[in-house]
Amino acid sequence: MKKLYLVISFFCLAAITTAQDAPAATPEVSEKKQQDIEALKAAFITKELDLTPDEAQKFWPVYNQYEKEMEAVIKIKKSDDVDVIDRQEKVLNIRKKYKDQFTKVLGNQQRMNRLFNAEGKFRKILIRAVQQRQMKRAAKNRPNRNQLW
Amino acid sequence: MERSVDILNELNEISPVVAGIGSANVFVVPEGYFEAVPATVLACINNEISAGADVPAGYFDTLSNNILSKIDGTVAHELQEISPFMASLEKLTPYEVPANYFEQVAGNTTSLVAEDNVPAVLQGVNKVQPFEVPAGYFEQLAGNVLKKVKEQGGAKIIAMPKRSNTFLKYAVAAVFTGVAALGVYKYVDTTTTHFETPVAMDEKKFNEKLDNVNEEDIIKYLEKNGSEEDLAALSSGIDEKDLPDQEEYFTDETTLDKFLEDIDLKN
Numbered sequence: 001m002k003k004l005y006l007v008i009s010f011f012c013l014a015a016i017t018t019a020q021d022a023p024a025a026t027p028e029v030s031e032k033k034q035q036d037i038e039a040l041k042a043a044f045i046t047k048e049l050d051l052t053p054d055e056a057q058k059f060w061p062v063y064n065q066y067e068k069e070m071e072a073v074i075k076i077k078k079s080d081d082v083d084v085i086d087r088q089e090k091v092l093n094i095r096k097k098y099k100d101q102f103t104k105v106l107g108n109q110q111r112m113n114r115l116f117n118a119e120g121k122f123r124k125i126l127i128r129a130v131q132q133r134q135m136k137r138a139a140k141n142r143p144n145r146n147q148l149w
Numbered sequence: 150m151e152r153s154v155d156i157l158n159e160l161n162e163i164s165p166v167v168a169g170i171g172s173a174n175v176f177v178v179p180e181g182y183f184e185a186v187p188a189t190v191l192a193c194i195n196n197e198i199s200a201g202a203d204v205p206a207g208y209f210d211t212l213s214n215n216i217l218s219k220i221d222g223t224v225a226h227e228l229q230e231i232s233p234f235m236a237s238l239e240k241l242t243p244y245e246v247p248a249n250y251f252e253q254v255a256g257n258t259t260s261l262v263a264e265d266n267v268p269a270v271l272q273g274v275n276k277v278q279p280f281e282v283p284a285g286y287f288e289q290l291a292g293n294v295l296k297k298v299k300e301q302g303g304a305k306i307i308a309m310p311k312r313s314n315t316f317l318k319y320a321v322a323a324v325f326t327g328v329a330a331l332g333v334y335k336y337v338d339t340t341t342t343h344f345e346t347p348v349a350m351d352e353k354k355f356n357e358k359l360d361n362v363n364e365e366d367i368i369k370y371l372e373k374n375g376s377e378e379d380l381a382a383l384s385s386g387i388d389e390k391d392l393p394d395q396e397e398y399f400t401d402e403t404t405l406d407k408f409l410e411d412i413d414l415k416n
């Protein structure tokens with residue numbers, strides 16, 4: 001019987017430790033939110049490029065590969081001792097590298113241009129969304145009408 | 150048997166000659182034939198036997214010898230054809246048993262044993278049992294063992310393990326399965342990331358989804374993925390001049406609502 005309890009407690013312990021190994025709840029939720037934004041971006045690009053389902057099947061694998069490479073470069077920043085020009089060059093090199101592939105998958109250069117513009121557009125939309133929320137907050141906080149009346 | 154009129158008519162049409170023949174039996178049995186048949190058959194058989202199927206005198210006595218000699222002749226003839234050398238060999242057994250060998254064998258072996266005809270090495274060995282059991286040893290053995298056990302304060306008591314609870318067993322099994330399944334699920338979940346082809350959203354749905362995302366998360370995303378320009382635009386904050394003037398709130402109660410609406414329209 002003692003052995004039995006030992007076994008049970010062992011498994012409980014194992015369960016607890018594995019639970020602790022897994023990332024805590026908050027970063028996971030945050031990760032989920034980041035993925036939500038990525039999904040929005042994908043939807044936005046699909047719309048901007050007017051991708052047909054067939055094109056989408058060919059396009060996304062290439063784009064995902066491109067994003068992976070971009071992520072590696074984009075990681076190196078947010079500190080003052082990073083050479084910004086150097087990083088921008090790397091970004092540009094990756095875009096150059098994938099330019100032909102995107103042109104091939106999308107059919108022509110115009111759509112390829114639209115893709116890179118869409119990326120920037122999407123970020124602008126996000127910035128504007130943040131700014132709008134900030135403005136709303138500021139406007140609501142400003143009058144404090146309860147005190148006035 | 151009566152002949153049907155129809156059959157007769159038909160027969161007449163086919164062959165008047167046949168139809169004209171009467172239905173009388175053409176064969177006749179001599180008188181008293183069947184009474185005499187058995188006697189006649191028997192007489193015939195007797196005649197047949199006495200007539201001759203004679204066996205030559207002494208035929209069966211010599212038959213086996215005749216067959217053997219014929220076989221021998223053919224075998225010898227055949228062997229002669231195949232190998233004249235082997236045919237010339239005599240049919241003799243090459244091994245011989247000394248005279249009266251089997252009569253004497255039994256006596257010889259017993260005499261060997263009786264005379265202790267053992268090798269010289271073994272003759273020096275004493276034929277005395279080297280081990281001895283004290284008198285009455287086996288009679289007292291059980292008592293002695295018990296006495297010794299009692300002297301040591303009794304034998305150690307080993308309890309038979311109680312049968313463990315079946316419910317607990319199943320509970321342990323369930324826990325084990327659960328942990329294993331969880332592990333597999335977690336592993337599979339992290340390794341296989343399904344990529345679904347994105348679908349375009351209309352503007353309303355897009356904005357709804359965007360509204361659901363926290364400001365902090367958007368900022369985090371931009372910090373991670375945005376360019377320097379994006380971050381600069383983000384950190385510049387809002388322009389105070391864009392906000393309604395403080396006095397406007399006093400003059401018009403709906404200032405705030407109007408302003409918020411304007412912001413949404415610009416989206």
